[in-house]
Every structure is written in C-alpha cells, then in structure tokens.
Amino acid sequence: MNSIPCLTIEDVANLDGILGEFLQKAEAELTVVIDRGGNVISQFGDISVMDVTIIAALAAGSFAATKELARRIGEIEFNALYHQGNGNHIFMNSVDEDTIMITVFGKRSTVGLVRFYSTATAQRVSELLQSLQNNGGHGFTFDAADITAAPIFADAK
C-alpha cells in the first residue's frame, strides 16, 4: 500500500508563519514553495491575480533548464534565478535538493532585499521540511470506496 506524503494543518501553519514573515520583511507580493517536479507545497500572499499552479510548473522547468547552463561554467546548479520585468519580477532560490522557493515582487521592493531575506527563509523552510521527514512524515491514505466511481473528467459534448 502506498501513502501520499502530506502536510497537516499544523505543518501548513508553521510554513505560513515563516513565509508570512518573509513577505513582510522583503515587501514582496507572493511566495510559493514547490518541489522540483512543479508541485505546490505551500504558498502565501496575494494569489488572486496569478495562477500559482502554472507559475510553479514553469518555475520548476525554468530552474531545471538552467542547470545545464550552470554545468557549462563548472557549477552544479545556480542557487538562485532572477527574472526582471518592467513592474513585476520573479526571484527563485533553491531550498534543498528537492525544493525551490519562488518570490514574486513589484515596485515596493528590490531584488537585493528579496535575495537577502530569502536566503534565511529558505534555510528555515528546509529545516522544517527536513524535520517532517525525520519524524517519518505524515502519510495519507484512503479507502478505495472513497474514490468516485463515475468518470472523473467528462467530455462536454
């Protein structure tokens, strides 16, 4: 039997606490913690105008794609990436070998400020995720009877 790794309400509250503090200090709009496969682990901030799922998928791809570039100059990977826009920018940094943190910020902040606070935040997030793993993690499983028997997706003909 397989179980799905899960974040309890308490785990999410702890992560939110760390990310909320970071957003406040860095004066950023949104921060998202994702795994390197593009799955969202946690998010905090103004998500009303952005599709976080898509941002996560593209950011994971972007981060991975530059790995080869890093290798060409003798690095294993780039620890951080910065995409500069006209008004909104994205800063991404590595949390650990499985996790990435994405920060979206606007004119209220600067890349220096975001970079400065994101380093310590990534460390705290990494420690929190590590502690979950060390505790054996939480596994979620369910009964097959709980799965809908009807077709999950319907063709709207």
Added chain:
Amino acid sequence: MSIINYASREIQFKIVYYGPALCGKTTNLDYIHKRINPENRGDLVSLATASDRTLFFDFLPLNAVVIKGFVTKFQLYTVPGQVIYNATRQLVLRSVDGVVFVADSQWEKMEENVESFKNLEENLAKQNASIDEIPYVLQYNKRDLENIAPVNYMEYVLNNRKKRVQSFEVVSSTGQNVFAALNAVSQILLHKFSKQGEVPQNSPAPVAIPVEPEVHAQEGAAL
C-alpha cells in the same frame, strides 16, 4: 511525487503524456482543454517553437473532487517527442505519478514507438523509478488513418510486459477515447494510493485488448 495539503484539502498528481515526435500528445491536451468544463481547468500553457513543435512542455492543470472532501489537482504535462530533447523529457518526468503513452498507429512509426517506450523506461530508471510501478495506459492514436497497424500487432509490440495495461484506440484530433484514457490512468493512480492498492477486478476491461473469437459448437464439430 503527489502531495496532500490538509489545510487547503488538496491533493496533487502529475500525469505525463509521453510518446514519439508528432504522435499527438499536444493534440490530446488541446482537446481536453477545449472540451472539459472551464470551471475544472486552468489555462493550457504551451512552450512551442514557431512551427508548433513542443520545445519544452505543454501543461494543463485540472481539478476534480474524486476523493471525499478533497479537491484533486491533476497536472497534465506533455514531453517534447523529438529525440534530441531527451534532457527535457527527463526534467518533465521528475516526480511523475502517472503516464499516458501515446503511440502513433502508422506502420512507419512503429520503430519510433518502440524507441520512445524504451526511452521512457530508461528515463524513469534514471530517477530510480520503474515503469512497472508507475500507473500507465497506452493510446494507439491516429486510428482514422489508412496506413495503420492492427491493434493486435500494436499490443504485441507495446503491451507485451508481464502485466498488460489498459490500451485505447484513439483519434486525438476528434477526441475519440481521449477522455477514456485520461480517466483510466487517473483511476489507476488514485487506487494505487488507496488502502486496497489496485483498481477492483470488476472495473471495465482494457479497451483494446483483443478478445478471442468465439468458437461455435457446430463449427467445432464440423472440424
């Protein structure tokens, strides 16, 4: 890797459409995006070249309530089929939960199908995964064309592992069996995580697996 968030009551799964170049992976996602209820999907993101060949991946997020009380997010990805983009395929396969292997039914594409399936196995092995552990289904696409191999032959070539999987005769351009394949792989991967571990035996039989012709008693007697 799937992950569940108890606070938002969400579960995420990643499904990758894999197959040789120009077999119809993007067409699958395009059809699903067009036909599914807009409330249950996000935008289709396509990172393609000017000639519409997939350069990086296509991505389509879907939502459904399939387990009591939880919103399940299925993230559909395609890989670039062209041989040279193997590094990209490895990236997209990272943390995959389920695979839809799209095979091109045309005779001249059979070698590419086999190569692509081998490539899938190799790329999974590089992340310490095995095709035998990952829920997957097969699509035999382009069944509307004339120069196509019979289903029996495609089964022999592609569905020849110890455990045979569900396969579907698909025309992705018109949508024939596109949703059936998606629903099948979704059910298999959901059941993988259930306490029972497998889809119950009374679920529908694999679609394209040929059925032995019935031998009538009288015919048998005549022989």
